[in-house]
Amino acid sequence: MNRGRRELLREIYHRLIAALGPQHWWPADTPMEVIIGAILTQNTSWKNVKQAIGRLREKNLLHLEELNRVSLQELAALIRSSGYYNQKARKLKAFCDHVGTHWNGNLARFLAQEIEPLRQELLSIFGIGQETADSIILYAAHKPTFVVDAYTHRICSRHGWVSEELTYGELRDFFEGALEPDVRFFQEYHALFVRTGHAYCRRTPQCASCPLDSYPVYLL
């Protein structure tokens, strides 16, 4: 365990939570809703996703079985606001089809697997890449994996904590290798990064009011 990095990462967390407060993520009521949101928010702002989820909720489609029954065309029309709607409709269908076929539709049992087999199985499903898989593991399965997204990458590289060239897995290891695996802590940490990205990292490489600005990198 890298002590210097651990101290740095804990300090970052405390600065963010002091500035922004707890985020209480993921904004969803059920594991299935988390999964739907994780797919719909791919390269898309959450505001657009919220509309789509609202339409699915109206039609009582935030469930595996119901989603399995609706046609691809109808589903695509309902999630139109989230962008890439044809692709995302296919992805939602692929997920539902997978759990339906391989787990007899038992989502809870599917999510109850150990982290690594669950990750590999998620990654084998069309439309689920590294970030979406980790979001599902952390927020739907409630298992400790660190979610890396564009904001995580941007914040960490711009502050000089990591190289810009780091791959997804390397950046995840950067956090997981220094922090105790703790579901609530990882959930809040990722949410704080996203909030920080929204609040401080829009269009400007540096932002003077960011609680992380000028944070020393000597600990690394």
Added chain:
DNA sequence: GGCCAGGACACCA
């Protein structure tokens, strides 16, 4: 009116 968002996949060299 342009830019960008809580990515992933296909195709090519």
Added chain:
DNA sequence: TGGTGTCATGGC
């Protein structure tokens, strides 16, 4: 393995 094109809406 890495680089590039494609998917697409809505908010700012």
